[in-house]
Amino acid sequence: MNTRTKDIAAARGKPTHSSVPDNPESTLTEDALSNSQAHLSCAFQDAAIGMALVGLDGHWLQVNPALCKLVGYTQPELLATTFQAITHPDDLDTDLAFVRQVLASEIPTYQMEKRYFHKQGHIVWILLDVSLVRDPATHPLFFIAQIQDISKRKWAEEALRTSQEMLHQALQASNTGLWVWNTESNEVSYSKEWKGQLGYKEAELTDDFQTWETRLHPDDHAQAMTYLRAYTAQPVGDYQYEFRLRHKDGTYRWIETRATFVTEPDGRQIRLLGSHTDITARKHMETTLRESEAWHQTMIEAIPQQVWTARPDGTLEYVNRRVLDYFGCQEDDLLGWEWESVLHPDDLPACQESWCQR
Structure with missing residues (x-):
C-alpha cells in the first residue's frame, strides 16, 4: 500500500493492517468487509469511465486506468500533479x-x-461529477470524481453550430427565409430570415398561419389561397408560387415560395417545408425591361423607315408597320418569309x- 492510499484509509478511519482476531464472528465480519473493499476496488479500477480520489488541495490521490487513458498520463504522472494543472484556464475558476x-x-x-489538456497537448472535453467525503466529525477528507469523455459530443455540437451558422449566412446572402407548416395542426414556424425579409x-411576428395570410397583397390573396x-x-410535384407580402414599412415585397411535403416516419405527409425568396428586385427589373421594350416598340413603329429583323437563316421574325404598308399585306403573311425571296435577282449576290x- 503506497503512502497516499494509507492516507486515504486513515482519513476514512480504517486501519491499514490488522491482526487476526480471536473471535470467529469478528473474523467473518472482517472477511466480509475485506471482500466488500476488494469489490469496490475492482469497481474503481475497472470502471469504463474515469474515476479519481482528489485531495482538498487538488492533488490526485488515486486514479483509475480509464482516467489515465483519457488524459494520456501514466498513474505516477497524474499522482505527481493536480487537477488544476491539466484543466483549461477558461474552466478553472468555475x-x-x-x-x-x-x-x-x-x-x-x-x-x-x-476541458482537460491531454498529455499530447490537445483538448479533451469531459463531464465531471464531484462529491465530498467527510469523516464522522464532518471534517472534509477528499473528493470523489467521476469523469466521462464527451469530446465526440462536443465536436458534433460544434460542427452543428458551424453548419447552422453557414446556413444562416447563406440564407442571409440569398435573402431566403424558411418556413414549416403542419397542415394537420395548422402550426407554423418561420425562420429569423423569413421575418427579416419583411422588416421584422x-x-x-408570431408563428401562426395568419402572419402570412394577413400580409398577402389584396390582389394576390384569393389566387394564392386557392x-x-x-x-x-x-401534392403533385413541388409547391411553387409568386405573390406579394406587406413589409413592416407598408410597401409590398415580391416573394417566390417553394415547398415540398416531408414524409413522416409513419408515411404521412402533413408538414410542408418551404422557403421564401425576395424577388422584388427581379420583378422591378422585369417591369423596367417590359416598359423599355414597349417604348422601343413604339419608337420603331413611329419612324418612317422600314425596320425588320431576321434569324441567321434569313427568316423574318419582325417587321414594322412601314414594311407591311410597303408590301400591302398583314404581319402573318410576312413572318416566316426569307428576305432573299423578295429581292431582285440582280441585287441578291x-x-x-x-x-x-455580318
Missing part, C-alpha cells in the same frame, strides 16, 4: 468556485462540463455577301 461551495456545505455535489425582428389549398389537397459578313 471548477474552483464549485469546490469552495462544496467545502462550505453550500451544495452537496456538483457537475460541470470542462424575430420576436415581433393554389395553396389545391396543392395540399393533391451582293446582299447575300453582305449578310454573311
Whole structure:
C-alpha cells in the first residue's frame, strides 16, 4: 500500500493492517468487509469511465486506468500533479468556485462540463461529477470524481453550430427565409430570415398561419389561397408560387415560395417545408425591361423607315408597320418569309455577301 492510499484509509478511519482476531464472528465480519473493499476496488479500477480520489488541495490521490487513458498520463504522472494543472484556464475558476461551495456545505455535489489538456497537448472535453467525503466529525477528507469523455459530443455540437451558422449566412446572402407548416395542426414556424425579409425582428411576428395570410397583397390573396389549398389537397410535384407580402414599412415585397411535403416516419405527409425568396428586385427589373421594350416598340413603329429583323437563316421574325404598308399585306403573311425571296435577282449576290459578313 503506497503512502497516499494509507492516507486515504486513515482519513476514512480504517486501519491499514490488522491482526487476526480471536473471535470467529469478528473474523467473518472482517472477511466480509475485506471482500466488500476488494469489490469496490475492482469497481474503481475497472470502471469504463474515469474515476479519481482528489485531495482538498487538488492533488490526485488515486486514479483509475480509464482516467489515465483519457488524459494520456501514466498513474505516477497524474499522482505527481493536480487537477488544476491539466484543466483549461477558461474552466478553472468555475471548477474552483464549485469546490469552495462544496467545502462550505453550500451544495452537496456538483457537475460541470470542462476541458482537460491531454498529455499530447490537445483538448479533451469531459463531464465531471464531484462529491465530498467527510469523516464522522464532518471534517472534509477528499473528493470523489467521476469523469466521462464527451469530446465526440462536443465536436458534433460544434460542427452543428458551424453548419447552422453557414446556413444562416447563406440564407442571409440569398435573402431566403424558411418556413414549416403542419397542415394537420395548422402550426407554423418561420425562420429569423423569413421575418427579416419583411422588416421584422424575430420576436415581433408570431408563428401562426395568419402572419402570412394577413400580409398577402389584396390582389394576390384569393389566387394564392386557392393554389395553396389545391396543392395540399393533391401534392403533385413541388409547391411553387409568386405573390406579394406587406413589409413592416407598408410597401409590398415580391416573394417566390417553394415547398415540398416531408414524409413522416409513419408515411404521412402533413408538414410542408418551404422557403421564401425576395424577388422584388427581379420583378422591378422585369417591369423596367417590359416598359423599355414597349417604348422601343413604339419608337420603331413611329419612324418612317422600314425596320425588320431576321434569324441567321434569313427568316423574318419582325417587321414594322412601314414594311407591311410597303408590301400591302398583314404581319402573318410576312413572318416566316426569307428576305432573299423578295429581292431582285440582280441585287441578291451582293446582299447575300453582305449578310454573311455580318
